[in-house]
Amino acid sequence: MTQTHYIARCHCGGIQLALTFPKGVNNVRRCDCSMCRRRGAPVASVSLANLKLVSGAELLSCYQFNTHTAKHYFCSRCGIYTHHQRRSNPQEYGINLGCIDELDPFAFKDAPVMDGINHPADREAS
Incomplete structure (x- = not known):
């Protein structure tokens, strides 16, 4: 059976997230928006209810x-991006798969790149 429960951690371990992927880690993708292009992390999504902050709220x-819809979370101590509340679906978090020890972020070589540069919300905000 596909593993569905994971712990994601920032580099220093101060932030820990308990994650549940009900159907396993799927729909892995990258994005070419200005933010994602710079961090380079493959992401997969979980619903808001499937992410629990275990420790590190203070960090x-x-x-x-831009539109201030997406919320990009990172550790104030080590600087690692852990997750973000998605702009295209604010009912989900995008999870930095590099923060999950059991997963190899380089194994997702065929992850499609989403067109974040031309996001529909950017045209609406203009």
């Missing part, structure tokens, strides 16, 4: 830009 920082 969790949030960055927003």
